[in-house]
Amino acid sequence: MRADASENTLAVIGCGVIGSGWAARALAAGMRVQAWDPDPDAVRRFQKNIDTAWPALVRRGLAGGASREALHFFTDLDRALQGADLVQENAPERLVIKQTLLADIDARVPEQVLIGSSTSGITASELQAQCHRAPGRVIVAHPFNPVYLLPLVELVGGQHTHRDQMESARAQYERLGMRPLIVRREIEGHIADRLMEALWREALHLVNDGVATTEEVDAAIVYGAGLRWSLMGTFLTFHLAGGEGGMRHMLEQFGPALKQPWTRLEAPELTPELIERVASGSEFQAGGRSVAALEARRDRFLGELLEVVERYWPEQEGLGGRI
Amino acid sequence: MRADASENTLAVIGCGVIGSGWAARALAAGMRVQAWDPDPDAVRRFQKNIDTAWPALVRRGLAGGASREALHFFTDLDRALQGADLVQENAPERLVIKQTLLADIDARVPEQVLIGSSTSGITASELQAQCHRAPGRVIVAHPFNPVYLLPLVELVGGQHTHRDQMESARAQYERLGMRPLIVRREIEGHIADRLMEALWREALHLVNDGVATTEEVDAAIVYGAGLRWSLMGTFLTFHLAGGEGGMRHMLEQFGPALKQPWTRLEAPELTPELIERVASGSEFQAGGRSVAALEARRDRFLGELLEVVERYWPEQEGLGGRI
Incomplete structure (x- = not known):
């Protein structure tokens, strides 16, 4: 399953190890990446993580048009979200931080844009709780380290999510070269x-x-x-x-x-x-x-x-x- | 870790899936195999299992002198044990069957010859309980399916086993191309x-x-x-x-x-x-x-x-x- 999601834009929200992994995977699939982190110093570690990932992705084979030049880092959230086709949130694993951030993203992003969270432990319904615009598109999209190589992503919808949103999510993560596993029930730790x-x-x-x-x-x-x-x-x-x-x-x-x-x-x-x-x-x-x-x-x-x-x-x- | 145990003889006692796997591994390592099963019909399934294993072993590369001609099947236990350098027991997983059979083997085989049991659930001390000649050389040697490809073997000594017997066992299974894991304590299910x-x-x-x-x-x-x-x-x-x-x-x-x-x-x-x-x-x-x-x-x-x-x-x- 080769990745090819060219001409799409991924917004990577939070630039630690997991966020960097998403960014590297998306760049290799030919996407434009708009990354955001509130810490201006995060960009250095972020670039270093991409440096680490890139040789493995080159050996795997890049999609046509893939380029590290397609990576843009912002400390302004609006600029990172501008024009995004998919948003991936990778904030610290604390309920209040994620709920506040996701409510903010939900308010700024068009309703049809999917917002995936890399959370390993918080349920989708909890993530949706503070979102008022289109909570159903806020779902769990839990990857595995190293994100740029391991294909598994667990997708879990919440109480506001419809089946067609999950099918749309499946297609989007498949274009990133992943094997989406749709989890049937919200359960701690997923599967x-x-x-x-x-x-x-x-x-x-x-x-x-x-x-x-x-x-x-x-x-x-x-x-x-x-x-x-x-x-x-x-x-x-x-x-x-x-x-x-x-x-x-x-x-x-x-x-x-x-x-x-x-x-x-x-x-x-x-x-x-x-x-x-x-x-x-x-x-x-x-x-x-x-x-x-x-x-x-x-x-x-x-x-x-x-x-x-x-x-x-x-x-x-x-x-x-x-x- | 390439296998090379040429000029040695392995006695395979019990010719089901596990016994066949040991036989195939030993043949590929250049050993002579003397197999025993009380059921004369066992030889057909046994040969069929070796047929299944052999192409994978050929692809892996056989040791010098390795040959399927070095396989001999007996329904007489004494003939199977004659001249064996190592005995591997693969009887059904029932305590009484194994204890009786191992006591019989122990009485017939010279004291310095190691007797490994493929048991997954019975402890070495239980296996040794009815052996009167040299119980310490009766140990657990638990392989993983398919035995002819997976290198792990768990070695567990019993109350009569000395450290030098375990070191000798480690060397013998290494010559079969395996990665022996010596388990420090007798525990159900090993590790x-x-x-x-x-x-x-x-x-x-x-x-x-x-x-x-x-x-x-x-x-x-x-x-x-x-x-x-x-x-x-x-x-x-x-x-x-x-x-x-x-x-x-x-x-x-x-x-x-x-x-x-x-x-x-x-x-x-x-x-x-x-x-x-x-x-x-x-x-x-x-x-x-x-x-x-x-x-x-x-x-x-x-x-x-x-x-x-x-x-x-x-x-x-x-x-x-x-x-």
Whole structure:
């Protein structure tokens, strides 16, 4: 999915690491970027962050017309918002700051312009609460670091948002080369951060209990499941683990293990409804491909991935970790 | 880490998916494999599994002298164990079956020969309980699917195991091209499965609560954190998220979020001792490299990875998922 959003203008509101990442991604997609930060000194760090991102974006391939010259920095909010086709807000993660800023942006920007917030923890309805002009177009658009390379963006609408605004948002972020994930319900942490937090808390317990060092916990991911996770999530992975019977067989065989108190996270009851939802979902993802075909695909991918990632393993950099 | 264990013999005890994976890995490393299964029909599935694995191993590059002709299947246990330099047990995951079988193997194999069990859930001390000859050399050696490609193997000794036996085990599995992770304490699920289970249970809750489909949960990993996890685990990732201040800054800034009830997993208290352990561990992993250097390394890797993995995204295979 190559980015191409040329002749559009993105307003980047707040120029920290996340704002810089959005700006770099948009520039590489051929957009004009109008960045705003209340701190005049922010421009130096901002430019430095773009310097960091740019070589990776050049290696990825720039869209036609992409240029760093298309970047403009303002300390005046009106000038940054002028003519924007999309606004991306990246202010500090505090409710009052974001509500005040978004109400201000909402009052200044034409009603049809989408306003996305990079918030990881605040719901869209909370973001919309102080907006009086067109609150429905104020949504969560939560990216992942580094924003200029990782394609995932979680889109969440609030109580004022209509379905067609979400579809329009999906199209706009796709033009930035992203994979929008529309989240069905407003929930703290959306989806991805909840999954990462569950793993992170278990990791902290292992270190706290003296079972493993941080290096060992990381190695347990990097040399195992982590190699699969850039291709397949847990559900499709377990669908393969079930053999030709797929997820249905896997749940029959390993479902009881969910009741073991391995982790400090309580599992839901495996009701017939949940089994059906999980199994039919996994079968949809398999897309009619047999488990054998999915295994062959996985193995081709892992072979190519290992060729790449082995060049980054510690011993290649002269580091002497224990794993 | 290329595998080369030529002129050694691996006894593979139990020839299901995991046993087949060990056999394929050992053959590719140039070993002779003597496989045993009590079911004479097992040999057909076993050969079929090796057929599946072999093309990926050929693409990876075989060790000198590697040959599928070095594979021998027996229904007689003594013949499979004869002259083995390493025994790998892959019987069904039931305590009584494994204890009986391992006691039998222990009685037949010279004392210096290591006996690894592929168990994911049984502790090494339980495995050793019925072994009377040399119980200390009976250890957990837990691999990850597909065993012939994923390098991680968790090694856990039991109450009878000495440190030098673990060091010897590490060397033997390294010769099979693996990255042995020696687990410091006997704990249910070892390390990797505990981390994966925490994520899996949270994923089940999201599906159960109607927040996301299985496809959406998988997408939230595959297009985001999953792209990083083949390079860096959670600790090193968060070390980068802390900017030049690294993990110490990150824990100060985001530590309080651990107390939010996002997931159903309770977090440990961030005591000064835990902060010190996590921060100094992450700094060790950084190996003296600045955060900027680690970021540049990550971006080079992600660029190369995206070139590979994008060719496997659903639209390349004519699939029409929503993300």
